[in-house]
Amino acid sequence: MLHCRQSLCFALGLLALLPAAPAAAQQRRGFSDVTTVVVVEVPVYVTKDGEPVRGLTAANFEVTDGRKVQKITAFDVIDLAQPLTTQQAAQLPVAGRRHFLLLFDLAFSDPEGIFRAREAAKKVVSEQLQPTDLAAVALYTASRGPNVVLGFTSDRRQIETAIDTLGVPQLVGRGADPLGLMVNVSPASGATQGGETGSGGTGEAASARSEAVTEFLKAASTAEAKSNAEALKNQVTAFSRAFADFGKLMGTVQGTKHVVYFSEGFDSSVLQGEGATMETSAAIERGETWDVNSDEMYGATRQQNDVEAMLEELRRANCVVQAVDVARLKSGVEERPRASGQDSLLNMAKSTGGELYTNFTDLSQAMGKVFQRTSVTYLLAFQPDNLKQDGAFRKLKVRLKDAPGGAKLSYRPGYYAPKPMPQLTALERRFQTAAEILGGEPGGPLGASVLATPFRTGGANSYVPVLVEVNGPALLAGQTDKALVTEIYAYAIDGEGSIQGYFTQNLGLDLAKVEAQLKQSGLKFYGDLDLPPGEYSLRVLVRNAQTGAHSLQVVPVVVPAYDKAGPVVLPPLFPEPQGKWLLTRETQAAGAPQPEYPFIIGQEPFIPASKPVLAANQGVRVAVMAYNLGNGDVRAEAGVLRADGQPIEGGALQLTERQRGGGRGPDRLVGTFTPTGLPPGEYLLRVTVTDGASGTAQSSSIPFVVG
Numbered sequence: 001m002l003h004c005r006q007s008l009c010f011a012l013g014l015l016a017l018l019p020a021a022p023a024a025a026q027q028r029r030g031f032s033d034v035t036t037v038v039v040v041e042v043p044v045y046v047t048k049d050g051e052p053v054r055g056l057t058a059a060n061f062e063v064t065d066g067r068k069v070q071k072i073t074a075f076d077v078i079d080l081a082q083p084l085t086t087q088q089a090a091q092l093p094v095a096g097r098r099h100f101l102l103l104f105d106l107a108f109s110d111p112e113g114i115f116r117a118r119e120a121a122k123k124v125v126s127e128q129l130q131p132t133d134l135a136a137v138a139l140y141t142a143s144r145g146p147n148v149v150l151g152f153t154s155d156r157r158q159i160e161t162a163i164d165t166l167g168v169p170q171l172v173g174r175g176a177d178p179l180g181l182m183v184n185v186s187p188a189s190g191a192t193q194g195g196e197t198g199s200g201g202t203g204e205a206a207s208a209r210s211e212a213v214t215e216f217l218k219a220a221s222t223a224e225a226k227s228n229a230e231a232l233k234n235q236v237t238a239f240s241r242a243f244a245d246f247g248k249l250m251g252t253v254q255g256t257k258h259v260v261y262f263s264e265g266f267d268s269s270v271l272q273g274e275g276a277t278m279e280t281s282a283a284i285e286r287g288e289t290w291d292v293n294s295d296e297m298y299g300a301t302r303q304q305n306d307v308e309a310m311l312e313e314l315r316r317a318n319c320v321v322q323a324v325d326v327a328r329l330k331s332g333v334e335e336r337p338r339a340s341g342q343d344s345l346l347n348m349a350k351s352t353g354g355e356l357y358t359n360f361t362d363l364s365q366a367m368g369k370v371f372q373r374t375s376v377t378y379l380l381a382f383q384p385d386n387l388k389q390d391g392a393f394r395k396l397k398v399r400l401k402d403a404p405g406g407a408k409l410s411y412r413p414g415y416y417a418p419k420p421m422p423q424l425t426a427l428e429r430r431f432q433t434a435a436e437i438l439g440g441e442p443g444g445p446l447g448a449s450v451l452a453t454p455f456r457t458g459g460a461n462s463y464v465p466v467l468v469e470v471n472g473p474a475l476l477a478g479q480t481d482k483a484l485v486t487e488i489y490a491y492a493i494d495g496e497g498s499i500q501g502y503f504t505q506n507l508g509l510d511l512a513k514v515e516a517q518l519k520q521s522g523l524k525f526y527g528d529l530d531l532p533p534g535e536y537s538l539r540v541l542v543r544n545a546q547t548g549a550h551s552l553q554v555v556p557v558v559v560p561a562y563d564k565a566g567p568v569v570l571p572p573l574f575p576e577p578q579g580k581w582l583l584t585r586e587t588q589a590a591g592a593p594q595p596e597y598p599f600i601i602g603q604e605p606f607i608p609a610s611k612p613v614l615a616a617n618q619g620v621r622v623a624v625m626a627y628n629l630g631n632g633d634v635r636a637e638a639g640v641l642r643a644d645g646q647p648i649e650g651g652a653l654q655l656t657e658r659q660r661g662g663g664r665g666p667d668r669l670v671g672t673f674t675p676t677g678l679p680p681g682e683y684l685l686r687v688t689v690t691d692g693a694s695g696t697a698q699s700s701s702i703p704f705v706v707g
Helices: 086-091 111-127 156-165 203-220 223-227 229-250 278-285 294-298 301-316 339-352 368-373 426-439 472-476 511-520
Strands: 003-011 040-048 061-065 068-070 074-079 099-105 134-141 145-153 257-263 319-325 376-382 393-400 408-411 414-416 449-452 462-471 483-494 499-510 522-531 534-544 550-559 582-585 620-627 634-642 652-659 667-674 681-691 697-706
Touching (some): 040 061, 040 393, 061 376, 099 111, 111 156, 134 156, 134 229, 145 156, 145 426, 156 203, 229 301, 257 339, 301 339, 393 408, 426 534, 426 550, 449 534, 449 550, 462 472, 462 534, 472 483, 472 511, 472 522, 483 511, 483 522, 499 522, 522 534, 620 681, 634 652, 634 667
Parallel strands (some): 099 134, 522 582
Antiparallel strands (some): 040 376, 040 408, 061 068, 061 393, 074 376, 134 145, 449 462, 462 522, 483 499, 483 534, 534 550, 634 681, 652 667
């Protein structure tokens, strides 16, 4: 079961976090006044004879921003021929990843062609996409323009679900992921959140889904209106202007975007004209030009300008259109003359550096050359000086030095300067946030820290509380509104790039009531996930919605298969005094079952520190929770590592009590940890617990600070 929630909470004061105690227990600088350092990343493809050129270094490239040659401050090579570990794949910057936007045109296409195009698209996803690639799914309709069904994600199952449902209203449920990284399907779709789109449980569900998609495609198609020349002009104008705006939006997405455009194209005679007939030629010779329709002869000037403006925006956004003629996807052969529609597809492809795909039976195989040419990415980065945050477009030029003769370059022609957070549109914020979640570099001025601990439940999944701490003064820096809106996003991504669980929350905090406490310490948020056994990268983004200041934390989380595993040791937990933080928790859905609060020593609930700050040589209480320990004695040993991972002498752990969990609950090993002999700095505490009965040892760790 996928665990996903989103909610909005306006906090007028302190939101209760701790459960009632059992009966026995009851006796940094701001965005507006700091020069922001902007890093511009430029993905570059170098090919020769259609094959990628390998072995180049930063010395082989020169980048010019406007008229100024820039110093390359960072250089990466992403070669998809070299296998990557899960950790390496997760660390790849978004700008260096290939982006594929699967765009289905419902305005200039027959429904049958689009219906079949879904299968061709799913084959490309399953056979050609690499784990590091990102893909999105979008539709174009005459009434709504471009509509993003699924944002750029590495989750193949979600991509296939989005292709299968195409955003059909009755197949997509409410409460979708606000970042568009997940498709919230309804039971009527016959699909599952896991992406098993063809397995609705019965053939009736799959049939109902196909019927719903077919009806949706028929309703969205405007093919019949194309016979009217004036209607076609209006459609081309609307299409061009909508796609020009969409190109500007895509310009905010880092990386090269390959727009796989499924369409029959529009009749390009509206742009090219039909030339002079005998009648018009005679009229011109007689000087009777009032009888000559220049649009019919030479093409409609306004539509020509609109199309060229659209193509320029797509080029600026680094969008390469790979046009797919879906007329030939209906029955394998062309059923009516369509040279004019094919011409418009060819124009979009060639004008942006892409290809037109037609007369083929396997789109995945046909696009193989694109995937091969782009299998090696050179990612160049530089820091422009005194860059104004005005959203203006700045031209780039990349030159190749000392490279093999005949090598060709492909790179973004420029970039858009950043804009202040309040000036971003909702879609720009959505794409920017999603990019941070999927490939942003950990850190940020807010100084957040995260603790995630899996606890066994009675079911197949584990309950994973997620505690997020945010530095209060940093969160308040640059804030001018009376309400502090804090955005929190948490996504658990497995080794295949699939999102197995997430939650999002907007917290509105009334500064008249909570500012003093925030200045004293900060904000602490309690959320939770429901995850199956596996290894995850938990990516948590916290952001001030007004200033844009944020912090991204990436935490590895291992959820064991408790019933099959031996001893399992959870991270050491350091209880904090109540009242230290402004405490909030995730809003729970009405009527949803509430899991038992897990952070308890004896009968006393406590709040653990996400990143404990300890005083030198002063002992503090610590609890180590463990499952599947035998009935014999247990031994616990502590080791301390420096921030660079090297062991360091110092620190002592002394266990004083073992509280047996009984049933399915954990044993709690309670004691004292003293950071003896440790100078101020950041460290990692690793606790190893040895089960006396079996002799098996297991370790867990938590970062801490000696202040």
